[in-house]
Amino acid sequence: MTALAGLxxxxxxxxxxxxxxxxxLGDFGAEVxxxxxxxxxxxxxxxGYKKDGQSLWWIYISRNKKxxxxxxxxxxxxxxxxxxxxxxxxxxxxFRPGTLERWGIGPAELFKVNPKLIIARITGFGQSGPYKDxxxxxxxxxxxxxxxxxxxxxxxxxxxPAFGLADSIAGITTAQAIMTALFALNNPKSDSYGRGQxxxxxxxxxxxxxxxPQSLIYDQLSIKQKRTGNRTENNAxxxxxxxxxxxxxxxxxxxPSIAERVMRLVGHPEVIEEPWFKEARGRVEHAxxxxxxxxxxxxxxxxxxxxxxxxxxxxxxxxIYDIEDILEDPQVNARNVIVHVQDPHLGIVxxxxxxxxxxETPGEIQWTGRPLGADTSRILSNTLGMSQRRIDELAAxxxxxxxxx
Numbered sequence: 001m002t003a004l005a006g007l008x009x010x011x012x013x014x015x016x017x018x019x020x021x022x023x024x025l026g027d028f029g030a031e032v033x034x035x036x037x038x039x040x041x042x043x044x045x046x047x048g049y050k051k052d053g054q055s056l057w058w059i060y061i062s063r064n065k066k067x068x069x070x071x072x073x074x075x076x077x078x079x080x081x082x083x084x085x086x087x088x089x090x091x092x093x094x095f096r097p098g099t100l101e102r103w104g105i106g107p108a109e110l111f112k113v114n115p116k117l118i119i120a121r122i123t124g125f126g127q128s129g130p131y132k133d134x135x136x137x138x139x140x141x142x143x144x145x146x147x148x149x150x151x152x153x154x155x156x157x158x159x160x161p162a163f164g165l166a167d168s169i170a171g172i173t174t175a176q177a178i179m180t181a182l183f184a185l186n187n188p189k190s191d192s193y194g195r196g197q198x199x200x201x202x203x204x205x206x207x208x209x210x211x212x213p214q215s216l217i218y219d220q221l222s223i224k225q226k227r228t229g230n231r232t233e234n235n236a237x238x239x240x241x242x243x244x245x246x247x248x249x250x251x252x253x254x255x256p257s258i259a260e261r262v263m264r265l266v267g268h269p270e271v272i273e274e275p276w277f278k279e280a281r282g283r284v285e286h287a288x289x290x291x292x293x294x295x296x297x298x299x300x301x302x303x304x305x306x307x308x309x310x311x312x313x314x315x316x317x318x319x320i321y322d323i324e325d326i327l328e329d330p331q332v333n334a335r336n337v338i339v340h341v342q343d344p345h346l347g348i349v350x351x352x353x354x355x356x357x358x359x360e361t362p363g364e365i366q367w368t369g370r371p372l373g374a375d376t377s378r379i380l381s382n383t384l385g386m387s388q389r390r391i392d393e394l395a396a397x398x399x400x401x402x403x404x405x
Contacts, residue, residue: 071399177199
């Protein structure tokens with residue numbers, strides 16, 4: 001039996017942060033019921049690359065989830081949600097603050113039907129503060145967190161990531177917060193023992209945490225960290241270097257012993273005796289010199305030769321991969337990082353496997369993202385005990401959408 005078997009999660013969120021959280025729970029056996037608008041569905045169904053009309057993002061991020069097409073903005077739809085919430089453990093939503101309350105399905109109403117419910121709310125800026133009502137997307141969090149200001153070349157503009165970084169971090173954070181709240185619910189030593197609670201996650205705060213002690217550095221030293229390209233202010237040498245066959249390699253020397261091994265390997269043991277070499281800040285101040293040694297040595301060797309020699313020297317190196325390289329890598333394949341999954345429309349597809357390994361209750365991908373409303377009838381009848389007549393009435397009114405035969 002999987003780790004989260006018996007846990008029922010209602011996912012009312014759209015796009016990436018909330019769905020990432022529910023993906024992680026679903027990968028380990030939680031029953032995830034994905035609620036979408038009956039007419040429009042989740043916007044991710046039309047996001048990014050498609051094949052044969054199918055969004056590849058949807059197929060990936062909605063794996064292991066059931067699809068319930070339900071209009072939460074009408075009274076009858078809200079009533080269905082409350083009924084489902086009374087029989088569930090977790091609800092995830094990412095509407096603007098006040099939206100669920102306006103529909104009559106806010107925390108007050110949800111706790112009335114289920115005092116033990118864990119309600120995870122994800123917004124751009126959180127449920128409080130002067131920005132709480134602003135539209136918020138990951139790009140804004142990446143801009144305001146300091147991430148963009150720290151990313152890019154020193155003489156270039158601030159740089160945003162090419163993917164949903166803030167959403168992904170917030171989603172992983174929210175999954176962890178849900179598990180924390182569930183533990184507290186069942187922990188006699190917790191102040192919330194036997195009671196549910198609300199999780200308030202913004203997109204801004206989790207990505208700020210990943211940037212480390214930037215506020216502490218500014219508070220104590222009045223230093224604003226700057227863009228350093230592929231270098232870092234914390235150690236050197238640390239950069240990317242091009243081999244003789246045109247491939248890029250990443251090298252890091254986070255510990256002094258690794259830095260010493262690298263300098264010996266590239267033929268400059270004399271630099272180890274310099275007083276400044278012993279401290280990371282000293283090596284950072286001499287990064288041009290150290291990078292010059294590495295560029296000279298790596299530039300006359302192939303990528304394979306560099307990796308082999310670094311590995312023998314117990315120094316840290318890695319090739320810069322694109323997805324084709326990833327799929328061919330023996331470590332990736334040995335760990336089943338990418339797996340083959342059956343999709344009803346596209347056949348066998350490859351996607352990233354569950355992201356961590358449990359020795360006794362491993363996760364698994366049971367199915368890919370499903371058609372809009374594919375499970376509406378079964379959820380309403382089997383989970384809520386709704387009659388077929390009532391299901392047909394709601395479908396006729398547009399409150400729900402049933403799967404197309």
